[in-house]
Amino acid sequence: MLFRSKFRPFCRFPPQLPAPKPTISSAAAAEAADELFIDSSTSKNPVREILTLAKRGHGPLFLPPNRTRVDRQSRGAGKDGNFMDWEVARTRLEDARLARLETCHALAREGRLKEINSVLQQMLHEEGSGSAPSFCELLQNNFRDWDSCSIVWDMLTNIYSRLEMIHDALYVLSKMDSLNMQASISTYDSLMYNLRHTDMVWDIYKEIRARGVTHSEYTYDILIDSLCKQQRLQDAISFFQDMQGRKEVKSCNVTFNTLMSGLCNAGSMEEALKLSEDMEKDGILLDVVAYNILINGYRLLGLMSEVSKLINMMTLQGLRPDLITYTILITGHCEKGDVEEGLRVRREVIARGIQLNIVAYSVLLNALFKKGKIGEVHQLLGEIEAIGLHMDLVAYSILIHGYCKLGEIERALQVCQMMCSKQVMPNSFTHGATLSSLCKKGMLVEARWYLDNLASSGQMVDIILYNIVIDGYAKIGDVDGALELYEQILKLGLSPTIVTYNTLIFAFCKIEKLTVAEHFLRQIELNGINPTVVTYTTLMNAFVGAGNTDSMLRLFNEMIEKAIMPNVITYSVVMKGLCKQGRLQKAIDILKDMHISGICADQITYNILMQGFCEVQNIEMAFRIHDEMLQHNLMPTPVTYNLLINILCLKGKVDCAEKFLDSLLDKGVRLRKFAYTTIVKAQCAKGMPGKAIMLFDKIIRSGFEVSIKDFSAAINRLCKRNFVNEATIFLKMMLYVGIYPDEELCTVICSAFIKKNELQSLFALQAMIVKSGILAPDIQ
């Protein structure tokens, strides 16, 4: 390095020009580099800090290592043979187990159930799943004659079930059966609860009845909830009605509400309403909880008018809507994108003397983040603090996610540290935020490292975290990375979801391996996994990108045949393909189809259609589409304006373009730099240098970051048309903002000076070139 700086070689290597003095663009590049850790020694990058903290293992993003498995250590030591041989280790382990089981039996004799509970929980947690057979053997061989043994067996089943080691629980249960021991109702309840998504629940219930075990206050609720979860709505209703008919138990509100909740969450409002009417006919009135369940059902369906109707109805019945009612209402408004209305309800609730809790605030915070209303986020946070509400895991996760999405990773880190200091520990949701922002920045090495660290430190990693990182690989076109992580998922025994598969299909599309992508679709179908609208839309879009509209239409027909409903994105892709083929009328027909089937076209849909018309230079249609957007209450996007301004300039209507731009600025519309520079270029090309200079000045003063390319585009066009003085003004503006011309641009300007015989300017420029070191020493 030292050698090279002292003795520059006399040849043109390296072939690039030396780096210019600090300029706007290089400063931006430095910032970008900083963000991307290129300069790792000096950067004080917040993401790096997160990672460093995480690396230390006790950083705020990682749970303390309290999940280490005690037995692993002793087994490892035994295998190494350093301290004792394997046989000794095994014996010690078994001794320890026996000692603990003995403790349990002794405690059982004294009825100290809570203590048995904690001993067993600790032990089963350490042993993990698959340990039931060895425990059964120990119990059978060593504790047969203890009078308290059936309590221990029952609790063993119970704890396995509660720790979600369901196979072990069922194993112990079957052993109990063979030893003529009876499980308790709370164990049966727990088993039913953990098997609520399967039809085994019914088998367990039958066993309870066959054995004459008395049900608990939860048994029927668990059963009804389970039947609803398995979409056996009619069975759930019949069971409830039977139960009432038998008068075996007084049908209490809780059981009825459980059924209502199951029906509403299974999307069956009709059944729920019918049931509630039947109940009212029998003189049983709905309580606030029942109303809330129904109201939430309507919210889930997006039917806010029905929500309001029910709130009125409950008020007429003399029931007072509670905080949960209002939270559902606020959530509904926020989901519709109307945070203002959500905030209005909040004011109303407070005026009625009801204090919002952290759940209601979380809903509002999440919605405000999604709208980017950071000022109001901080206002609400201030309110939360003033009231003295404590932030919980969900609230913190919303903050972390929100800040990450806005790119404010420092803030996210601060929140993370804050929550850890308050003993609120991050979970999978929280980690997802960090992982997505790392992936979004293209920092896949870091994301992967972070994910692997979470997995190896025994923390909860779920399929969504893997999906996030697989998508990160897909987005940068690293299919190998994506596939390798996919294999990892399978090795870990996690089940990939359709999102995983869609993401992998996207990865193949991204690197233009469309045959492979479609083959992958066929493979997942063969494995009994149903593709979704996203699967098809991803592939269809890739075919459009490859210029293969026919294949796109083939897939579109295929999804229709399979009754997979296309959405606004699917239709937009179809329109894009048709536009590419020049079938513009057909594209408009699709837009009409969308309206008929009740799918609202959005800005991107219109932009695609507009682009189609711009490509054939049909200004009238382009503007008609713009008007239609406004008629549909859709705010055009920067892309819309870029398209319109570009088409005006392309057709030589430069003044028109400038007037349009001014009218937009008057309306307070934010435009991208492209809209301005398009007009500047057209003005330069059309011989309107004065206007170009004025507009360019406006660009700079509006705070846009201008690049050498923007200047070159103007100067090249001006020089070509002999506007040398005006080109010089651009050059001066350029130097003023700290950008130096490159070799190519210098050549253009010098040639123009020579052509016009402006030698004085030529010399001045050459002097500047030498002074600033724009050109390499050997050609000066």
Added chain:
DNA sequence: ATAGGGTTAG
């Protein structure tokens, strides 16, 4: 028994 947070396609 009722309310809040994370992943994919234009």
